[in-house]
Amino acid sequence: MTNIDKQHLIKRENLNRAQYFRSVLQEARRLNLLTDSEFNNIKMQTMQLLARQAERYTGGDSSSIKEETAQGIMQSVFYSIDVCLKSFPDADMSIGELKHKPLAELYRQGKKLVEAQLEYTKQMYNEIRNNCIATDNCAYNDTIQSAIPAFFSAYDVEFAAHDTPASIDYPLSNDKMELTGIEYIHDYLQKLLLENRFCKNFSNHDINSLLRGYDVHYQDLLINIFGLVLTNTIGCILAEKSVLKLDIQPFDKQYLQQKLVNMTKEQLDTILQDASEQLFKEFKISDRLLQNHITATALDFSPRIKNALGNNRLESVFISLKEKHPQGVVEFEDGRKMDDELFRRIADEVRQCRYTSDKIAIIKREIHSMTDLVDILEGSCLLGDEFSEVFQYLGDMELAWLLTKLPADTADADLHYTENEKDWHARLDNFLKEMNLSRRESIFLHYKNFLC
Amino acid sequence: MGNELMLLFNDMINKPAVSEIINCNIITLRFGLALSAAEALELIETRAAALRSNGRIEFGAGIINKLIMKFCDSPFLSQHNYAATLHDLIETFYYFKNETLDEISDDELISLMKKYFDQNCQGSIELLQNRELELLARNIRYGVTDYANLCEDAEESIDEENYYD
Numbered sequence: 001m002t003n004i005d006k007q008h009l010i011k012r013e014n015l016n017r018a019q020y021f022r023s024v025l026q027e028a029r030r031l032n033l034l035t036d037s038e039f040n041n042i043k044m045q046t047m048q049l050l051a052r053q054a055e056r057y058t059g060g061d062s063s064s065i066k067e068e069t070a071q072g073i074m075q076s077v078f079y080s081i082d083v084c085l086k087s088f089p090d091a092d093m094s095i096g097e098l099k100h101k102p103l104a105e106l107y108r109q110g111k112k113l114v115e116a117q118l119e120y121t122k123q124m125y126n127e128i129r130n131n132c133i134a135t136d137n138c139a140y141n142d143t144i145q146s147a148i149p150a151f152f153s154a155y156d157v158e159f160a161a162h163d164t165p166a167s168i169d170y171p172l173s174n175d176k177m178e179l180t181g182i183e184y185i186h187d188y189l190q191k192l193l194l195e196n197r198f199c200k201n202f203s204n205h206d207i208n209s210l211l212r213g214y215d216v217h218y219q220d221l222l223i224n225i226f227g228l229v230l231t232n233t234i235g236c237i238l239a240e241k242s243v244l245k246l247d248i249q250p251f252d253k254q255y256l257q258q259k260l261v262n263m264t265k266e267q268l269d270t271i272l273q274d275a276s277e278q279l280f281k282e283f284k285i286s287d288r289l290l291q292n293h294i295t296a297t298a299l300d301f302s303p304r305i306k307n308a309l310g311n312n313r314l315e316s317v318f319i320s321l322k323e324k325h326p327q328g329v330v331e332f333e334d335g336r337k338m339d340d341e342l343f344r345r346i347a348d349e350v351r352q353c354r355y356t357s358d359k360i361a362i363i364k365r366e367i368h369s370m371t372d373l374v375d376i377l378e379g380s381c382l383l384g385d386e387f388s389e390v391f392q393y394l395g396d397m398e399l400a401w402l403l404t405k406l407p408a409d410t411a412d413a414d415l416h417y418t419e420n421e422k423d424w425h426a427r428l429d430n431f432l433k434e435m436n437l438s439r440r441e442s443i444f445l446h447y448k449n450f451l452c
Numbered sequence: 453m454g455n456e457l458m459l460l461f462n463d464m465i466n467k468p469a470v471s472e473i474i475n476c477n478i479i480t481l482r483f484g485l486a487l488s489a490a491e492a493l494e495l496i497e498t499r500a501a502a503l504r505s506n507g508r509i510e511f512g513a514g515i516i517n518k519l520i521m522k523f524c525d526s527p528f529l530s531q532h533n534y535a536a537t538l539h540d541l542i543e544t545f546y547y548f549k550n551e552t553l554d555e556i557s558d559d560e561l562i563s564l565m566k567k568y569f570d571q572n573c574q575g576s577i578e579l580l581q582n583r584e585l586e587l588l589a590r591n592i593r594y595g596v597t598d599y600a601n602l603c604e605d606a607e608e609s610i611d612e613e614n615y616y617d
Contacts, residue, residue, distance in 0.1 A: 051511040061557035064503065064510040064549065 009033060010091035018178050020082040028095050038099055045103035050074050057159055072160060077107060079162035079181055084110030114157050114182055121186045122152060128193050134204040136219040137211065143170035151185055173227040173297040194290045195226035201283050202229060206246045209321040228319065230297055235318040237275040243282050248318040256318065261309050268306060272298045332401060332450065335369035343372060350381040356389050363390065370401055377424040387427040400446030402428055473516055480524040484531055491535045498539045502546040515545055515558055522566050528575025540577045544585065551589035564588060564600055
């Protein structure tokens, strides 16, 4: 028996989800589903609705408002109408409602839906906050702890429903950036909840070791934790290992390289699809949304894996876990930092010295903390070769500590550091390059311990 | 439908009727002031131009009638400068709605304009625009509580040079 699908006059694919009301009207006009008088009637009702909202906005105190304000209010009105129209099963029904119901009524219904979605999203947020991954990644923590609550307190359903007053840094694996307002936050939190739920299958220790394996500075990176965890999980399935291990060792990568290198893109997609389905069984994932999210993310890996196989660089996709303290713990305790007034006096004294030996003598005598030493390096106190003479006098441990202050990514250095900072970073770098190999290795060993 | 709607707005909604302005003559005639139908039409055009040039959209009944009713008892208005002054007042009003960041209501701004026009400016529209209302706008922007008090020695008056120190 063949299925009979209802044919719609307005095709969903011709509509813009972000400007639904306007695109429904445009399509209806194009297909002659609205007469001129009906269209003008809707337009007039829009203006009356806008006038009423503007009056509410000024509280009746002002008969006029700025154009930008009016545009903001109008977008907010359109947003609520969009939400109402999108709640109907198809666009043809939306046109029927627009023809027969007052626009103000549709706006009121839309606003109620927005308010309901806001309440539901708040509940979802509470669930996320109570079950988030314990990690040091700043973007993840800041987004959950600060950005989302800031959105809830700043969101204005009445006059700025279309606005998304939140600074969300943490990237999702599949983010619908075209949505705005509460629809965006709802979609974002829904996916974050799914991602967290999946990551809860692994211990926080394993997840953090994976992130450390990706980059030792993972705390400051804008990375999607779920994406990395899922990649390794799928890697484990392909390498026929237990999925709970999460770890892909170099010999696993060699095996995967041999297994996958000759596959076409279609074969790779199929194998990733099969791996996703095996994953659903292993973790008993029955939630359709999570299944779709995993499959969509897994298929996104395909070009990356293909590329990595071509370059024999599978380690850039599948990551080996890295423990926190592989070479023992180094605990650094800085000396007492001097007060600002005294520091200024000493810095002036150093600047006025004619000979480098005098400068070094003052630094030796007065500076007892690394923080003060960095301030001296950045404080225009030393010139030219004087830097290397000061570095000469420092021990391996002190140099290793200074090395931790150097930017990890030199591309960012121009943006985030002052000229004085860049100057001493470059001089320390040169100093280390000119040093003998054995001492340099010892300094780098201390440096690695500091990073752990 | 976005910007197009904005452009249509001032023309389609709440356009003040000439008859409403002419009706004010019943009251203003007591002070020897009256507007002809042609003058009323010109005032409506000035309002539309002022709204456009100041990037504003009007939703209410408009402020022409309010300005007429407030200013008609001013000792500095007579029939020969009545219409010209009203044109200037309409432009001034919308300009200072923007300059005062919409912080004060229409009625308050009109009352202050009238007070300064009659007292501090002695009927000079130039002084009203360039001295008194500029000072008022500055006080509002800098968050002075007693912003309407424009005395030079007002306690809270702002020294702009030191404001950011």
